[in-house]
Amino acid sequence: MNNSTKNYINIVFGVIFLILVIVTVVTSNIKDTEGPVIKYDKKAITYKKGDDEKILIDGVTATDVKDKDVTDTIIIDSIIPSNDGKKAIVVYAAKDKSNNITKVQRVVSYKGSDKDSDEDTILDGKPVIKLKQEKVTISKGSSFQPLNYVEKIVDDKDEDLSRSISIDGYYDVNTSGVYQLYYYVVDSDKNISDSKLLVLTVE
Known part of the structure; x- marks a missing residue:
């Protein structure tokens, strides 16, 4: 093997090595x-609402391409x-x-709590409306959106009654006082x- 052939082989190996180093560096920096x-x-x-949430995690796994098991x-x-x-829906x-x-x-x-079941019971076909809370206090002049306080509506036939909500009562956010609103x-x-x-x- 003459010197020119040896030099050629060394150059080829040198280029291959350099490529491997570059690939390694680039990959590690991605x-x-x-x-x-x-x-x-x-x-x-x-x-059932209130039960240990561990039953929802049993059998659930998470794997990552880089970090492997992250369950x-x-x-x-x-x-x-x-x-x-x-x-x-469990997220x-x-x-x-x-x-x-x-x-x-x-x-x-899913099963709600016993209290939820009582409150959501439909009698004589009447829908049930439930509020998030019974009392609200705001500062004078601040915004108030009454529909934001509706938690849910349950009916034996209609799935969405959000557009059928009525509210009786008067309120003025610019005047101090206590107002009663009936949903x-x-x-x-x-x-x-x-x-x-x-x-x-x-x-």
Whole structure:
């Protein structure tokens, strides 16, 4: 093997080595922007409000391309009951070491608390309207959106009665005082719910 051949081989190996070094450096500096993948088994789950949320996490895993198993980062971001109270959307969240967060949703069977069940019972076909709270205090001149205080409406036929909400009562956000607002809803069969009282105090 003459010197020119040896020099050629050395140059080739040198170029290959340099390419490998560049690839390694570039790869190590690429920012991780991909979140983990969350998976869960298909077994049926019934969750009752107030129960230990661990039953919702059993069988749920999270893996990341870079960090591998990140199951221990899984949390339940939220539990959102459906309007009929029979199902709920469970939102899971997990993150990797680069703080990339992934969220997925899962539908489970749902049961409210005994108190919720009593309040949501439909009698004689009448819809049920429920408020988030019974009393509200605001400063004079501030904004007040009465529909924001409706938590949910339950009906045996109509799924969405949000546009059928009526509010009886008068209030003036620019005048101090105590105002009584009565909320009720009418379904497509003209059944009228029992009214719910919201006491608004303007200070």
